[in-house]
Amino acid sequence: MSGPLRLLPGEGDSLPALPRPRSRTRARPSWAEDPIDELAERLVEPVAAAVHPYEVAALLESDGLTGEQITDRYARHDLFTLAEDLYERVPRHYPEPPPAPDPWRPDHLRCALRGLVFALPGLAYVLGAGLWHGAADVTGLIASALVAWAWNQGLSHRAYLRLAAGGQAAAGRTLRIGAPAGALGAAATGLLVSGPGTGAAFAAGQSCYLAAASVLLVLGRERALLVTLLPVTAGAAAVVVWRPPPPLALGLLLVTVALSVLAAGHAVRAALRSSPTPGPDTSPGLLLSLPYGLFGLAAGVLAALAGADDPRSIVVLTLSMGFAEWLLYRYRSLALGALRASTSARGFTLRAGRALAVCLGAYLALLALGALVAGTGPPALLALGAVLWTALLLQAFSVAWPPAAVCLAAAALEAGALAAGLPAGPVQLICRTAAAAALAVVACRFLGRPTAHR
Known part of the structure; x- marks a missing residue:
């Protein structure tokens, strides 16, 4: 028949629904497990760490998922639709990165050694208390120590800079020149302030020891420095029960100074023989x-x-x-x-x-x-x-x-x-x-x- 169809009363105002064409895939029964949930459970960690569905799509593609599997098994039109579904189902969870090693973790043994080599030199003043006389000698010792501390602080900083830039060889060249110059200047200061005598001689030994100790500390030779302090430590320990005569006290002090100077010289020679660090050996400015x-x-x-x-x-x-x-x-x-x-x-x-x-x-x-x-x-x-x-x-x-x-x-x-x-x-x-x-x-x-x- 031609012409429009007449609607019957009670049938509503809309046309009857036309049957849709069948999809290639059959609808999954309601009792069947959702394969996307299974996929989300298998890939939960990488999907949870994703910040965009495109990352999930790349993950699925790298996992070897094909287009036929996406449409047949997971009932999704394409890879990106499946990735968006997974992204929405899995809650976001960004794992913390593994803890990195702590470069500033204190070295307990090294700090203890450095504490000893900082404290034990004071025993030299206990052992050599009878070797200087009068206020002039004491003033000369103090003036010499001030010059040595100031010089060695600046020298140590410069040597550390050279150590970082050019390795131990560069630091050795700095210490080879700077340490004797500082010892000479500090000893000359003690001589000028206190005048010739035992006070000036003690100041000279003090200057040599402080210069040698700075060299050994910069080059990481704390154990060697501790060994050089054994004669003074033994003499000072004996003072508790017996006062060593001045010649013996002077001999112990000289042995300590000689050992420290020899140890510093050996450390500098070893540093000079070491292989230089690759790259330009830049010399930092003195003002630093x-x-x-x-x-x-x-x-x-x-x-x-x-x-x-x-x-x-x-x-x-x-x-x-x-x-x-x-x-x-x-x-x-x-x-x-x-x-x-x-x-x-x-x-x-x-x-x-x-x-x-x-x-x-x-x-x-x-x-x-x-x-x-x-x-x-x-x-x-x-x-x-x-x-x-x-x-x-x-x-x-x-x-x-x-x-x-x-x-x-x-x-x-x-x-x-x-x-x-x-x-x-x-x-x-x-x-x-x-x-x-x-x-x-x-x-x-x-x-x-x-x-x-x-």
Whole structure:
């Protein structure tokens, strides 16, 4: 029949549904398991770590999934449709990367060795106490030590720079020239201040030992340096029950100096024979090491003024140097952990500040315990310890001028106030506390930035 069909009453206003063409795939029975769920379970880890469905598509393609499998088994039009379905079914989960090795993990044995070689040289003054006489000899020893500390601090920094740039051969060339020059300058200072005599001779031996010790420490020969200190250690231990005669004490001191010089010479020769590091051996400018030398001078002045007021405080400070160095490594390790755990700059700043407070507090607690054992006043010692440790921490991050400037200012103010006749205790406490506070502010501002810990 031609013409339109007439709708019957009650049949609605729409045309009857026409049958759709059959798909190539049969509908999966409701009781059958969904193969996409099985696929999602098998690939759950890589799919959960994907950040876009295209990554899932690449994964499926690399897994060897064909177009026929996608349409026949999984009832999806194409690879990307299946990938989007998988991406939606599996919740996102991004696994943490495996923990990287900590390059700043403290070496407990090395820090203990360095603590010993920092503390044991003080026994030479116990053994050789009868070899100098009068204030001139003592002043000459102090002046010689200040020159040696300043020179060796700058020399060590320059040698470390050459060690990093050109290997042990480059560091050996720097130490071969710098160490004898520093020893000669420090010995000449002692001679000029104290005049000819046993005091000048002791200053010369002290200068030679400090130069040799700097060489051995830079080249990582702490064990050799510890061996050279055995004669002085044995002589000082004997003082407890028996005072060695001056010739024997002088002989033990000379043996220690000779052993340290020989060990340093052997270490430099071995360094010069080592293979140079590939690449250009760039020589850093001298101005880069100047603030380290100035800090050595300032730290020496502060220590000398503290020793003049209370020698026991210097003993405690010297014995704590090994733990202080261990805490420097510990702070860098904690800061690296804070960098990995933080998701914002503010969060890292708070964690880095907490690490700084923990390490500095641990060092001051050790100093307080040592002060109680030695029977010395802790406030000035704690302030000096905070100044030196915070300055060394900033120097470890190549922040050199602020610690040098603050320590020089504190040393100058303290020396000037004492020369003017002001009481030593309040002057030292005020100057050192102010310096410690200034360095703490610099450390918090600089070390609280993530870029400082690259």
